[in-house]
Amino acid sequence: MVLPNILAVLALVCVLSKNGVEASHKIYPRFQTLNVENVKQLHRTGYHFQPPKHWINDPNGKPIQQEHDRFHGLQFFQINPDFDCFMCVNWFVRAAPMYYKGLYHLFYQYNPKGAVWGNIVWAHSVSKDLINWESLEPAIYPSKWFDNYGCWSGSATVLPNGGPVIFYTGIVDEHNSQIQNYAVPANLSDPYLRKWVKPDDNPIVNPDTSVNGSAFRDPTTAWWAEGHWKILVGSRRKHRGVAYLYKSRDFKKWVKAKHPLHSVQGTGMWECPDFFPVSLSGEKGLDPSVMGQNVKHVLKVSLDMTRYEYYTLGTYDKKKDRYFPDEGLVDGWAGLRLDYGNFYASKTFYDPSTNRRILWGWANESDAVQQDKDKGWAGIQLIPRKVWLDPSGKQLLQWPVAELEKLRGHNIQLSHQKLNQGDHVEVKVTTAAQADVDVTFSFPSLDKAEPFDPKWAKLDALDVCAQKGSKAPGGLGPFGLLTLASEKLEEFTPVFFRVFKAADKHKVLLCSDARSSSLGEGLYKPSFAGFVDVDLTDKKLSLRSLIDHSVVESFGAGGRIAITSRVYPTTAVFEKARLFVFNNGSETITVESLNAWSMNKPVMNVPVKS
Ligand SMILES: *[C@@H]1O[C@H](CO)[C@@H](O)[C@H](O)[C@H]1NC(C)=O
Ligand SMILES: *[C@@H]1O[C@H](CO)[C@@H](O)[C@H](O)[C@H]1NC(C)=O
Ligand SMILES: *[C@@H]1O[C@H](CO)[C@@H](O)[C@H](O)[C@H]1NC(C)=O
Ligand SMILES: *[C@@H]1O[C@H](CO)[C@@H](O)[C@H](O)[C@H]1NC(C)=O
Secondary structure, three states: OOOOOOOOOOOOOOOOOOOOOOOOOOOOHHHOOOOOOOOOOOOOOOOOOOOOOOOOOOOOOOOOOOOOOOOOOOOOOOOOOOOOOOOOOOOOOOEEEEEEOOEEEEEEEEOOOOOOOOOOEEEEEEEOOOOOOEEEEEEEOOOOOOOOOOEEEEEEEEOOOOOEEEEEEEEOOOOOOEEEEEEEEOOOOOOOOOOEEOOOOOOOEOOOOOOOOOOEEOOOOOEEEOOEEEEEEEEEEOOEEEEEEEEEOOOOOOEEOOOOOEEEOOOOOEEEEEEEEEEOOOOOEOOOOOOOOOEEEEEEEEEOOOOEEEEEEEEEEOOOOEEEEOOOOOOOOOOEOOOOOOOEEEEEEEEOOOOEEEEEEEEOOOOOHHHHHHHOOOOEEOOOEEEEEOOOOOOEEEEEOHHHHHHEEEEEEEEEEEEOOOOEEEOOOOOOOEEEEEEEEEOOOOOOOEEOOHHHHHOOHHHHHHHHOOOOOEOOOOEEEEEEEOOOOOOOEEEEEEEEEOOOOEEEEEEEEHHHOOOOOOOOOOEEEEEEOOOOOOOEEEEEEEEEOOEEEEEEOOOOEEEEEEOOOOOOOHHHOEEEEEEOEOOOEEEEEEEEEEEOOOOOOEEOOO
């Protein structure tokens, strides 16, 4: 049953928790108290969301809530570019959006200076179009017994005929003991929802004795089914990843269900679970409470042990409150991914104003911590993506939100351009370091596809990409884009296809290989890759890449696969960066059509005028 006027809800923040809490999170105590004097512009993104270059402790500013502030002297900052940077290192930027009364709200986790590990606040920005962002003061920060040691990730739900409610994980002691809290806007008539109140009847959920209270976080958006509101909380039981389910009739009193919604042995802690319906036909998104015949469900989790995410498609039994992944899908580390690159702590939300489901992911840095300290910033939000079910029902499709196209400026086109083995042709877009490029390649036949070595079946796609790369000559491929390239190709980040012939079918590999991306040292340079399930009968493959100084976010085969890389060129920077198409395979490739646009900068981090 669907409540008729659920406004939907939006998701929010998977913010991140922690760092440091789990063994796999590295902690760098010497950098936690940090006074950044200079924010380096090199490698900062032009149109991907980042917190302001200057975060300051306004010495005269008033804390936004009149509650006792455990940061004592640390008042909540306002953004003022004329002041020195005070809190620039936000390792943990991850975000979550919600749509309410004409505005998208982005809440993101932020690690302020000087506090011990875990003093995470919810920073807050608003937008009318998901692209231009104005900033507000933080929405939620530690101030009560139930979140004194940190306000970690969570989600928002917009109640029918009501306002939004945020659920978030509160940290109550030095051992990172976790409970789930709620917060509500102080003034529902304020479209900016500037001020949030954390009522005294918190928490809404305490872990019972069967739950590991230091691995219990990231509540989801609520959905309505069988007379109850329901949410998930991510957890683990020894090595088993678990999504606990809690139910409520009134949104206040929450009770743990007999069984978790789902759990998988051997996957480790599940962070940032996300559970939502997708329509079996068409691209429209659905409110989280929509059930029924024409709907499938998606369960996505972020794996703390591997630091990547996977999802399954399946069936939600709303009476038993169980989720069953479809047969044939891998329910574990080797499962389908929303992005095969640097992408974590993602969240979706339903946007009722456009009937879309929108996915946001966070990308951390691939440089060393010392370099983050030197540049004064870390972490970006990727471009929001529309997501919907592929007509095959076997995977999701994704595409950058259409609003991004407003930023497109100067345009360069190519068509019917032949690329023989060894060719690379420059695409002379005016700002190749800040560009959007969309290209369709074609080829006369599949005959020259290289054989697929059966040994590779056991390898991760990343290892296959590492073996072959863009340099080993091939048959059908490697062909694609050379992004963030220096003029003479000392540096470049290739995004390319290689097509293989396996026993039963062709296998298409998309790589985004950081190994040649920089002459600099100390960088993490993975050859990110995934196999994409695509029909090759029309002998075409398409690729779109969003290039933005230190990030290359790519969508292959019309959004059937996405891969994000973070890279740090030394010479291919600003106006010296170049963009090429290339082919290193023996089969001739044709650039059927290519459009590349210089991208303008959106409004970002400009304070909302009061
Ligand atoms: C609530 O917000 C509205 C709209 O911004 C404003 O006019 C009103 O003064 C606010 N009320 C309070 C109590 O702040
Ligand atoms: C509980 O969670 C913490 C943090 O992830 C972990 O260190 C600990 O081993 C877990 N305990 C059990 C019994 O799984
Ligand atoms: C962040 O970056 C490091 C490399 O610097 C990487 O090993 C780690 O897995 C990344 N991802 C996340 C989600 O932390
Ligand atoms: C293409 O292959 C040649 C020969 O292996 C290599 O030198 C060149 O770097 C390759 N091009 C790219 C873009 O990898």
